[in-house]
Amino acid sequence: MSFKKYRFLAALATITLFLTSCAGDRLDLYSQSAAISGKGGSYKVGKPYKIAGQWYYPAEDYDYEEIGTASWYGEDFHAKYTANGEIYDMNTLTAAHRTLPLPSIVRVTNLENGRSLVLRVNDRGPFAKNRIIDISKRGAQLLGFQAQGTAKVKVEILEKESRALKAALTGEKTPTYASSSDSKKGKIITIPKKPVSAYPNYASTQSSQAQSGSYFIQAGSFSNKSMAENLKRQLERYGQINITPADVNGSRFYRVRVGPFYGKTDANIALLKIKDAGLSDAKVIVE
Numbered sequence: 001m002s003f004k005k006y007r008f009l010a011a012l013a014t015i016t017l018f019l020t021s022c023a024g025d026r027l028d029l030y031s032q033s034a035a036i037s038g039k040g041g042s043y044k045v046g047k048p049y050k051i052a053g054q055w056y057y058p059a060e061d062y063d064y065e066e067i068g069t070a071s072w073y074g075e076d077f078h079a080k081y082t083a084n085g086e087i088y089d090m091n092t093l094t095a096a097h098r099t100l101p102l103p104s105i106v107r108v109t110n111l112e113n114g115r116s117l118v119l120r121v122n123d124r125g126p127f128a129k130n131r132i133i134d135i136s137k138r139g140a141q142l143l144g145f146q147a148q149g150t151a152k153v154k155v156e157i158l159e160k161e162s163r164a165l166k167a168a169l170t171g172e173k174t175p176t177y178a179s180s181s182d183s184k185k186g187k188i189i190t191i192p193k194k195p196v197s198a199y200p201n202y203a204s205t206q207s208s209q210a211q212s213g214s215y216f217i218q219a220g221s222f223s224n225k226s227m228a229e230n231l232k233r234q235l236e237r238y239g240q241i242n243i244t245p246a247d248v249n250g251s252r253f254y255r256v257r258v259g260p261f262y263g264k265t266d267a268n269i270a271l272l273k274i275k276d277a278g279l280s281d282a283k284v285i286v287e
Contacts, residue, residue, distance in 0.1 A: 041086035041122055043169040045101045051127045051268050058099045062159040068132035070108065070153040072140035073125070082123035083273070089136070096123035096134035097155075103169075105161040108133065109154045110143045117143050118158070120165075127269065214260035215267035217274055219282045221246075221255045228254035257285075 046058040074090040084102035109116040126134040145151035222228045244255045261267040
């Protein structure tokens with residue numbers, strides 16, 4: 001067993017022991033300890049990003065506590081990649097948050113019925129109607145608001161458990177703060193082996209922001225058709241992909257596009273993820 005893997009398993013054991021000791025009247029033990037499980041993900045904070053005209057600033061905030069509205073997400077996202085590279089499973093105890101480090105451990109309390117649950121934040125969102133957290137389908141069931149769709153909740157980061165999880169994933173002995181100087185330069189025409197997906201269409205939850213016309217993400221433009229087809233194959237797992245020929249100044253180019261999306265917010269969310277996957281020149285276009 002590698003030293004890194006040993007550190008990770010040791011950290012998970014420590015967090016599980018803590019959750020066991022504090023479970024008390026907060027649902028069952030499985031609900032608490034299952035929050036820390038996750039495969040294939042990495043630790044990241046991320047750079048500031050803009051969605052629907054609003055800027056978000058990811059940061060390591062171990063004092064974070066907020067009261068607001070929670071929603072949940074399920075089938076449309078199931079088995080797709082999260083923002084930190086895990087595969088989303090709607091039947092596990094995870095959540096999406098706009099700014100907390102990925103992954104983090106949080107406690108979510110449903111203020112409408114008193115139920116409390118520990119969840120692992122491994123994705124970005126939500127971006128609709130001033131909601132502060134998006135919870136997995138199973139989490140919403142246990143917190144008692146799946147049927148109604150939303151609930152007033154209190155979200156608190158668990159500092160000790162979040163720091164331990166970070167250390168397990170990064171190998172660091174002490175916390176460090178992420179730098180925004182890791183931006184990639186130049187054109188990238190292939191996606192790294194570790195894929196990070198674009199969010200599926202958010203139109204069902206953000207229809208108020210839909211506008212006339214369709215939005216696409218132009219992921220690349222090539223004079224060589226085989227290069228365009230190669231990029232298309234790499235992107236196919238993330239949605240509908242089209243190769244559109246275009247003549248510019250007497251030369252033919254092949255544009256690789258993801259979409260359509262039927263709202264600007266949907267397209268911007270997808271753009272954020274596609275750029276994070278390495279396609280720094282991707283952009284939103286409207287037709």
